[in-house]
Amino acid sequence: MVESAYKKRNEDFLKDKHAKLALFSRKNEASTAINSSSIEQPLPLTSQETLQLAEKEAKNHNYGFLATNRLLIEQEFDNLFTTLTQRGLYSDELRFYCYYCCILLKQYYVIYEQESKVKEYEKLLAQLNILCLQGKLPPAVIKVESFFQALGKKIAADLRDLLETPRKLSKLRDRVAISNLNRIYWFFCRTTIKDTLLLARELKWLEKLGALLGKEINVDSVINLLETPNGILRFFSVGFFAVRFIMNAGMVLKHVLAPTPQEKQLDWKKRFTNEIYKRHATFLNDIVWGTVNCLTNYNEVFGISAPVAGWVVAGFMFFDVCLILWRRQLEEKEYLTKRSQYLTELEWLTNKLTTGLSLEEREKFDKHYIATKEQLAQLELTWKAIDATYWFNATAAFLLMAGFSASMLFTPAVTVLGCYMLCTLAVAMYLSDGAYKTYKEKSLLLEHAQLVNQGEKAAFKAYQTARNDFVFTLAKNTIMPTLLIATFAVCWQAALVLAVAYAGFEIFRAYSKHTEAQKGAMEDNSGALTPC
Numbered sequence: 001m002v003e004s005a006y007k008k009r010n011e012d013f014l015k016d017k018h019a020k021l022a023l024f025s026r027k028n029e030a031s032t033a034i035n036s037s038s039i040e041q042p043l044p045l046t047s048q049e050t051l052q053l054a055e056k057e058a059k060n061h062n063y064g065f066l067a068t069n070r071l072l073i074e075q076e077f078d079n080l081f082t083t084l085t086q087r088g089l090y091s092d093e094l095r096f097y098c099y100y101c102c103i104l105l106k107q108y109y110v111i112y113e114q115e116s117k118v119k120e121y122e123k124l125l126a127q128l129n130i131l132c133l134q135g136k137l138p139p140a141v142i143k144v145e146s147f148f149q150a151l152g153k154k155i156a157a158d159l160r161d162l163l164e165t166p167r168k169l170s171k172l173r174d175r176v177a178i179s180n181l182n183r184i185y186w187f188f189c190r191t192t193i194k195d196t197l198l199l200a201r202e203l204k205w206l207e208k209l210g211a212l213l214g215k216e217i218n219v220d221s222v223i224n225l226l227e228t229p230n231g232i233l234r235f236f237s238v239g240f241f242a243v244r245f246i247m248n249a250g251m252v253l254k255h256v257l258a259p260t261p262q263e264k265q266l267d268w269k270k271r272f273t274n275e276i277y278k279r280h281a282t283f284l285n286d287i288v289w290g291t292v293n294c295l296t297n298y299n300e301v302f303g304i305s306a307p308v309a310g311w312v313v314a315g316f317m318f319f320d321v322c323l324i325l326w327r328r329q330l331e332e333k334e335y336l337t338k339r340s341q342y343l344t345e346l347e348w349l350t351n352k353l354t355t356g357l358s359l360e361e362r363e364k365f366d367k368h369y370i371a372t373k374e375q376l377a378q379l380e381l382t383w384k385a386i387d388a389t390y391w392f393n394a395t396a397a398f399l400l401m402a403g404f405s406a407s408m409l410f411t412p413a414v415t416v417l418g419c420y421m422l423c424t425l426a427v428a429m430y431l432s433d434g435a436y437k438t439y440k441e442k443s444l445l446l447e448h449a450q451l452v453n454q455g456e457k458a459a460f461k462a463y464q465t466a467r468n469d470f471v472f473t474l475a476k477n478t479i480m481p482t483l484l485i486a487t488f489a490v491c492w493q494a495a496l497v498l499a500v501a502y503a504g505f506e507i508f509r510a511y512s513k514h515t516e517a518q519k520g521a522m523e524d525n526s527g528a529l530t531p532c
Contacts, residue, residue: 006340013069014341017076017097018348020057024050024096025364047092047133054096058103063265066108067274073108075338077101078382079375081124085137091367092132099128111262112255116170147514173247180240181430183233185481188423190226193486195417197222202413206490213491222489234297241290248279248286281327285320292316310408317401321394328390335383342376381444389437396429428477435466435473442466465516472509 066073080098106121131137165171197219200206210217252275256268263271276283295302296309304312349369353362403422410416429436442463449459480502488495 006337007344009337010072010341010344012065013072013076014344016065017345020054020097020100021093021368023057024054024093024100050092050096051099051129051132054100055103058100058107061104061107063108063111063262064270066104066111067266067271070105070108071334072338072341073101073104075334075379076375077105079378080371081128082378083371083374084131091364091371093364094367094371095128095132095135099125099132102128111260113260114170116168144518147511150514151510169247169251173244176240176244176247180236180244181427183236183240185424185427185431185477186233188420188427189482189485192417192420192424192482193489194223194226195413195420196486197489199413199417209490215491217490226485226489237293237297238290241286241293245283245286245290248282252276252279281323281330285323288316288319307408310404314401314405314408317397317404320397321401324390324394324397328387328394331386331390332383335379335386338379339376342372342379345372346376377448381441381448384444385437385441388440389433392436393430393433396426396433399423399429400426424482425478428474431477432470432474435470439463439466439470 077098080094080101084095084098102121102125106118106125109117109121127137161171165175197206200209201219206217206219252272255263255275256272259268259271266274292312295304296313299306299309346369349365349372352365353369357365400423403419403426407416407419407423410419442459443466446456446459446463449456484495484499484502487498
């Protein structure tokens, strides 16, 4: 019953895939999957004409097909592109079909008015154009440049990105989300430092440290300084969620009430459900936490005592755990839908290969079978990395809830301090989830390379780099801000030395990465694939 539901979701897409693969085949062979219009159209003899045919077929689809099957098309393109470029599988119809999927995605984002995605797929189309016409990608262009040239370009690009942020809603939403996460991090970082200083004063450690440094350490003035931005941050605790909610609501209204002419090809109710499905978890998060923060951070206005406000926040932290698991459930459903499609294809191809076929037909379907198996393997690897990242974030959310709740249960200062340190670690995990996902991906690719006994050396090197990056990122996010602020509170001169040393280490690390990347590009110029 469940399997049939998945098949129903990918049925239209799979029919279109079978039709286009047959259409892009070098010989115009009859196929049950081809519609009459495709059979009547003579197949071009040249690669250039086949590319033009792919563009024409892609433009024949209306927005309804693109919007309904967008996720399936994106998964298909990502998996097939990886299979073709990394495996170098030589199959005309698969290359042209990959090109066709790329056009579909570009077409969708042109209609949806998402410029960054349009540019991304335009670059991929340029690569696929060469792959389809020449059968391989050209040698990668190696741009040898000094570290400081690369650093200057990176800084300039980041500045341009920052200046463009107010004009691009998607970037603005991302900035708001990151700023809100940093606000949460600052709260626990500040509280950890405050409790550490109070404990150190109680144990007379600061007196000894002050005598050693030859200065008096005024804990009260340091705490007052740390708590100076509290009023602004209380406002932001509601404002960030409100701003993001308004931006997302504006996007929903835009696509539902003021659509582009092509978007009108899809019924407004379907457009509305698509937008809500895409954003409902974020909407729910913004509504819940905007309301909770308003009630608890302005508890004196609403007549709520501080202990009750604290327990309300702790209770709703469990909501975060549930929301992450809900997002994972939605992602798993998309994965299972695509997996069902690949399994259906493999079953169809297996049946096809057991029938009487000519040598040429058997070779063609063999390649399709190999490519589909590769795509399924790529899908599994991608899902495992995504799944692990969701559980990583769910663990962070649980630790945050546990640490914050425990801080209100225990009274010993050392225990409370430990609870806030745990909360700081949890938020640092949130900030490090991108590095963790990359590490997990490289770990899975290494495991896959060891199983197939191919490319193990390169996979191991990439795994080591990703692992070191993740460990460094997590340690940096957990320790450095707290250490710098605490050192500044005690002795600003020492904090300055520490900041310079840290900046120097980051520059050295970036230099090492740049040198390694340049060396790797020179040694492994594998852009041109040998067809297999």
